[in-house]
Amino acid sequence: xxxxxxxxxxxxxxxxxxxxxxxxxxxxxxxxxxxxxxxxxxxxxxxxxxxxxxxxxxxxxxxxxxxxxxxxxxxxxxxxxxxxxxxxxxxxxxxxxxxxxxxxxxxxxxxxxxxxxxxxxxxxxxxxxxxxxxxxxxxxxxxxxxxxxxxxxxxx
Amino acid sequence: xxxxxxxxxxxxxxxxxxxxxxxxxxxxxxxxxxxxxxxxxxxxxxxxxxxxxxxxxxxxxxxxxxxxxxxxxxxxxxxxxxxxxxxxxxxxxxxxxxxxxxxxxxxxxxxxxxxxxxxxxxxxxxxxxxxxxxxxxxxxxxxxxxxxxxxxxxxxxxxxxxxxxxxxxxxxxxxxxxxxxxxxxxxxxxxxx
Numbered sequence: 001x002x003x004x005x006x007x008x009x010x011x012x013x014x015x016x017x018x019x020x021x022x023x024x025x026x027x028x029x030x031x032x033x034x035x036x037x038x039x040x041x042x043x044x045x046x047x048x049x050x051x052x053x054x055x056x057x058x059x060x061x062x063x064x065x066x067x068x069x070x071x072x073x074x075x076x077x078x079x080x081x082x083x084x085x086x087x088x089x090x091x092x093x094x095x096x097x098x099x100x101x102x103x104x105x106x107x108x109x110x111x112x113x114x115x116x117x118x119x120x121x122x123x124x125x126x127x128x129x130x131x132x133x134x135x136x137x138x139x140x141x142x143x144x145x146x147x148x149x150x151x152x153x154x155x156x
Numbered sequence: 157x158x159x160x161x162x163x164x165x166x167x168x169x170x171x172x173x174x175x176x177x178x179x180x181x182x183x184x185x186x187x188x189x190x191x192x193x194x195x196x197x198x199x200x201x202x203x204x205x206x207x208x209x210x211x212x213x214x215x216x217x218x219x220x221x222x223x224x225x226x227x228x229x230x231x232x233x234x235x236x237x238x239x240x241x242x243x244x245x246x247x248x249x250x251x252x253x254x255x256x257x258x259x260x261x262x263x264x265x266x267x268x269x270x271x272x273x274x275x276x277x278x279x280x281x282x283x284x285x286x287x288x289x290x291x292x293x294x295x296x297x298x299x300x301x302x303x304x305x306x307x308x309x310x311x312x313x314x315x316x317x318x319x320x321x322x323x324x325x326x327x328x329x330x331x332x333x334x335x336x337x338x339x340x341x342x343x344x345x346x347x348x349x
Binding site: 017018020021024025027028031032034035036037038048049050051052053054055056057060063117119120122123124125126127128129131132135136138139140142144145146147148149150152 | 166167169170173174176177180181183184185186188189190191192193194195196197198199281282283284285286287288290291292294295298299302338
């Protein structure tokens with residue numbers, strides 16, 4: 001019985017921290033695999049609308065993005081508060097869209113080009129006038145496959 | 157003579173890893189991009205638009221969102237909650253009503269001869285319409301067609317539309333085509349509108 005008696009007075013051995021780096025590396029790899037890099041820095045504020053009939057954008061590498069919304073506060077002095085188009089990291093006008101689509105197309109492999117998708121990230125308070133102009137330009141550039149970016153609607 | 161090299165302390169390894177971890181947490185996003193998928197129509201020169209054949213009036217379901225974000229279905233004010241039902245009724249035309257679109261017989265694989273609707277949904281908007289409202293309306297119209305396809309898939313194959321193979325899906329798509337035409341917005345002089 002004396003074997004099981006508490007050895008009073010002795011301190012607890014310190015917990016080994018040798019495995020801590022391994023644990024953190026595991027977390028790190030998890031995040032590296034499961035997340036994607038931010039594509040651009042937003043210069044416009046976008047609150048995308050809700051919808052129920054959603055389909056996922058499968059291949060990120062085939063997607064080109066067009067952002068539309070009010071410029072963020074720090075850009076409002078220069079660009080005003082009216083909705084603006086953002087392509088890559090810069091503000092753009094409707095006329096730039098065709099060039100942008102062409103450039104995006106050039107950057108992809110030839111066999112991937114037919115399955116390219118244009119994702120429209122548009123603020124829900126934008127007027128349709130600008131959206132229609134974008135759609136016309138996309139039609140002219142023959143980028144017909146589009147995706148209106150939207151959130152999953154919460155059922156009430 | 158040969159002095160032992162002192163061991164490199166590995167206590168800071170965890171800190172370095174934490175720093176990397178935090179960097180990745182900040183610069184990446186986890187959200188999956190999803191949205192309403194649509195296909196635009198081919199660009200046609202405005203000078204050639206007038207030659208398109210006229211469609212019979214009973215075959216067109218006119219949905220209009222005006223500048224005040226009001227919904228007008230067939231020139232009457234409507235509620236967006238009823239839109240899905242009305243669009244389904246229009247595309248399906250269960251009782252072969254005179255006011256709803258005509259049907260034409262068509263040979264469809266798996267189904268044999270089916271009466272396929274000639275209906276077209278025409279979605280119009282104003283230049284000042286809010287994008288959110290427009291997308292909500294379009295979502296309802298897409299949902300109506302998706303529901304019809306789903307019902308047909310359940311009835312014929314006993315499976316969900318998404319679980320069918322390609323040929324079966326395309327057969328169902330032939331019966332319920334996704335014919336949503338987006339006309340030029342009002343207040344713009346393109347072609348003779």
